[in-house]
Amino acid sequence: MKDKYGRPIEDLRVTVTHVCNFSCFFCHMEGEGNDGGELTAEEISLVAKVGKEFGIKAVKLTGGEPTLRRDIVEIIRKLKDVGIEEVSMTTNGFLLDKIARKLKDAGLDRVNISLHSTSSQLFKEITAVNGFEKVVKGIEECNKVGLKPIKLNFVVTRKNISEVFKVIELAENLGVDEIHLIELHPVGLGKESFNYYVSLDEIKKTLKEKGKFLGTRNKHNRPRYQYGKVKVEVVKPYANPFFCAGCNRIRLTVDGKLKTCLYKEDRSVDIIDILRGNYTEEERISALRDAYRLAISIREPNFLFGVNKYEIKQVG
Numbered sequence: 001m002k003d004k005y006g007r008p009i010e011d012l013r014v015t016v017t018h019v020c021n022f023s024c025f026f027c028h029m030e031g032e033g034n035d036g037g038e039l040t041a042e043e044i045s046l047v048a049k050v051g052k053e054f055g056i057k058a059v060k061l062t063g064g065e066p067t068l069r070r071d072i073v074e075i076i077r078k079l080k081d082v083g084i085e086e087v088s089m090t091t092n093g094f095l096l097d098k099i100a101r102k103l104k105d106a107g108l109d110r111v112n113i114s115l116h117s118t119s120s121q122l123f124k125e126i127t128a129v130n131g132f133e134k135v136v137k138g139i140e141e142c143n144k145v146g147l148k149p150i151k152l153n154f155v156v157t158r159k160n161i162s163e164v165f166k167v168i169e170l171a172e173n174l175g176v177d178e179i180h181l182i183e184l185h186p187v188g189l190g191k192e193s194f195n196y197y198v199s200l201d202e203i204k205k206t207l208k209e210k211g212k213f214l215g216t217r218n219k220h221n222r223p224r225y226q227y228g229k230v231k232v233e234v235v236k237p238y239a240n241p242f243f244c245a246g247c248n249r250i251r252l253t254v255d256g257k258l259k260t261c262l263y264k265e266d267r268s269v270d271i272i273d274i275l276r277g278n279y280t281e282e283e284r285i286s287a288l289r290d291a292y293r294l295a296i297s298i299r300e301p302n303f304l305f306g307v308n309k310y311e312i313k314q315v316g
């Protein structure tokens with residue numbers, strides 16, 4: 001089912017916890033406000049199962065740090081049981097050296113691992129944790145157990161912009177398949193640290209000149225480049241109507257809301273009472289269907305062509 005801007009929902013992004021063992025200075029917390037407990041594995045998989053009727057094919061588990069959920073394996077297993085084609089996870093990678101195999105065995109299809117620096121010192125400055133070597137071990141473990149493709153997330157700021165091409169080289173050496181170069185955006189702590197913002201335009205130019213432009217991806221119309229053996233995707237959502245035009249995702253917040261946009265707290269449908277109320281299974285599913293219909297009807301791009309007074313740059 002598409003919204004009134006012709007955008008389907010195909011991807012459910014689930015915040016499984018707000019707890020994290022890192023403290024990145026730009027953490028956007030998925031644009032979510034206060035905590036209200038966490039959904040159970042059963043509740044998450046039910047929302048995903050009903051979402052399938054509306055086009056959901058993939059689920060992205062995020063946080064906080066999803067691997068800190070004790071029942072993360074159960075969450076993954078249940079999502080696969082209800083027939084989600086692709087279950088992936090965005091993680092800081094700190095625990096992957098220990099649990100990558102368990103996650104893979106539960107049915108996790110792939111991981112996006114944050115690595116915002118190529119040196120232990122800068123890594124610590126960004127995340128407040130001395131974890132560079134451990135994350136690298138986690139990446140190696142994912143390779144070993146076949147949790148592939150591995151994507152790295154690198155949020156580009158004034159602190160680490162000089163390392164962009166070093167991290168691409170490191171990714172290649174580690175057998176990483178793809179890397180996301182992500183623009184800092186003013187959400188959560190990103191708002192307070194937005195003075196660290198740097199434009200990705202120069203980087204895109206170099207990628208185009210020294211690498212090969214591969215076209216744009218359906219998701220968010222993100223431009224992709226081949227650079228050596230690694231695919232590099234430029235994630236530039238801020239003030240970018242092209243990005244929002246290709247938005248195929250809906251969010252499930254930690255406290256049980258179907259949230260239609262990262263930026264829009266008010267464009268959410270609260271489903272916690274549906275999930276926890278005294279209903280028969282049939283009534284619950286029927287109410288969840290109504291909630292999806294309502295969410296899709298209020299879904300709109302955050303940045304619209306011709307509406308926001310931002311300079312619009314073509315992708316590629």
Ligand SMILES: Nc1nc2c(ncn2[C@@H]2O[C@H](COP(=O)(O)OP(=O)(O)OP(=O)(O)O)[C@@H](O)[C@H]2O)c(=O)[nH]1
Nearest residue numbers: 060088090112151153180182219235237247249262
């Ligand atoms: N504004 C906005 N930014 C997003 C959205 N999805 C992802 N991002 C940004 O992209 C970053 C990387 O997201 P990931 O969760 O690693 O990856 P993904 O976007 O799901 O992409 P794949 O795993 O490649 O399918 C996030 O931390 C956000 O900064 C979105 O829907 N809207």
Ligand code: SF4
Nearest residue numbers: 020022024027064092
């Ligand atoms: S950005 Fe990710 S790893 Fe860093 S503090 Fe936030 S949730 Fe944790």
Ligand code: SF4
Nearest residue numbers: 244247261262301302
């Ligand atoms: S509409 Fe735009 S800003 Fe909102 S979630 Fe989608 S891509 Fe992100």
